[in-house]
Amino acid sequence: MIKSAYIHIPFCEHICHYCDFNKVFLQGQPVDKYLDMLKKEMKLALEKYPQDQLETIFVGGGTPTSLNEQQLEFLCEAIKETLPFGKHTEFTFEANPGDLSEEKLSILYNAGVNRLSFGVQSFNNELLRRIGRTHLAKDVYETIEKAQNTGFSNISVDLIYGLPGQSMADFADTLEQALQLDLPHYSGYSLIVEPKTVFYNLMQKGKLQLPPQDLEASMYERLMETMEKYGLNQYEISNFAKAGFESRHNLTYWNNEEYFGFGAGAHGYVSGRRVANYGPLKKYMAPLEEGEFPLVEEHHVPVGEQMEEEMFLGLRKTEGVSLDAFQNKFSAEMPQIFGDPLEEQRKLGLIEIDGGFVRLTNRGKLLGNEVFQSFLGII
Numbered sequence: 001m002i003k004s005a006y007i008h009i010p011f012c013e014h015i016c017h018y019c020d021f022n023k024v025f026l027q028g029q030p031v032d033k034y035l036d037m038l039k040k041e042m043k044l045a046l047e048k049y050p051q052d053q054l055e056t057i058f059v060g061g062g063t064p065t066s067l068n069e070q071q072l073e074f075l076c077e078a079i080k081e082t083l084p085f086g087k088h089t090e091f092t093f094e095a096n097p098g099d100l101s102e103e104k105l106s107i108l109y110n111a112g113v114n115r116l117s118f119g120v121q122s123f124n125n126e127l128l129r130r131i132g133r134t135h136l137a138k139d140v141y142e143t144i145e146k147a148q149n150t151g152f153s154n155i156s157v158d159l160i161y162g163l164p165g166q167s168m169a170d171f172a173d174t175l176e177q178a179l180q181l182d183l184p185h186y187s188g189y190s191l192i193v194e195p196k197t198v199f200y201n202l203m204q205k206g207k208l209q210l211p212p213q214d215l216e217a218s219m220y221e222r223l224m225e226t227m228e229k230y231g232l233n234q235y236e237i238s239n240f241a242k243a244g245f246e247s248r249h250n251l252t253y254w255n256n257e258e259y260f261g262f263g264a265g266a267h268g269y270v271s272g273r274r275v276a277n278y279g280p281l282k283k284y285m286a287p288l289e290e291g292e293f294p295l296v297e298e299h300h301v302p303v304g305e306q307m308e309e310e311m312f313l314g315l316r317k318t319e320g321v322s323l324d325a326f327q328n329k330f331s332a333e334m335p336q337i338f339g340d341p342l343e344e345q346r347k348l349g350l351i352e353i354d355g356g357f358v359r360l361t362n363r364g365k366l367l368g369n370e371v372f373q374s375f376l377g378i379i
């Protein structure tokens with residue numbers, strides 16, 4: 001059963017210096033035609049893989065809220081008409097502070113959107129300018145207040161640490177300001193400099209001054225401590241929530257469950273296959289005009305690879321990977337398959353096996369990627 005759908009809107013009014021997602025400048029793009037083709041792709045998928053009800057729908061980008069009011073309304077109607085969802089479906093839209101007018105917020109709310117995720121990143125205006133963001137700290141407060149007045153209560157913000165020129169004092173201040181908002185969900189990510197970004201080009205020229213690794217690790221520790229102090233549970237390496245407000249959509253990924261991926265450059269996991277769509281808009285839209293799926297890549301995931309994914313995705317969760325669930329899913333005992341890396345990582349103090357779960361220790365959270373890699377190539 002496919003539980004979730006991710007929908008990609010690749011349009012942006014500006015490009016952030018760290019972003020490597022599939023995106024294009026909004027101006028002059030065939031937005032209306034893209035939305036038509038997106039609706040067509042969703043219809044094709046549901047005809048081929050009928051579902052009773054999706055548990056989560058997540059609209060990301062790019063910047064979904066860069067669409068104008070009419071386009072946003074069309075997109076919401078297309079989703080409601082095409083995808084099977086009910087009153088318990090988690091329906092999330094990503095947004096940028098400052099992008100959402102009261103009219104756009106009303107369109108989303110009336111369409112059944114019940115969760116908003118804001119890319120805040122920092123409350124330091126100079127740092128926001130330096131990373132290519134166009135909003136200011138005041139826009140965060142104003143937009144969240146407007147969203148709450150519209151009726152939204154399930155609101156999340158993303159923060160980034162390890163930014164160029166960022167000090168511990170600055171990050172601590174951003175954390176305190178974010179938590180004063182008293183929201184039910186927060187995400188905190190370390191900056192990763194990806195190819196084909198402004199930051200990558202600057203780094204290649206020696207013009208990007210990033211905080212040293214030990215300071216970045218200290219920022220992550222401060223993130224965990226501060227979230228705990230404010231009563232937010234760390235349910236995944238980078239995610240913190242009040243009870244009952246965990247992102248059900250992201251848990252689909254970490255539980256290694258299947259999901260649709262709609263839109264240019266979107267990835268999905270459908271019927272045992274990892275699939276990816278064409279990224280360039282014309283290449284994405286051309287097959288759909290002929291009634292074909294816009295796939296650029298398709299990979300049938302063998303059982304051994306599924307087991308490895310179960311480990312490195314599941315270990316991102318604070319609760320870890322269930323020994324029983326692993327056995328039920330694969331008819332194999334985890335220690336039989338991964339005995340060596342389990343013992344090795346346990347001896348290093350990076351994982352613990354307790355209460356029927358394998359999970360990262362606090363030290364393991366700091367070295368998560370090294371732990372995950374130890375489970376690859378075993379089978």
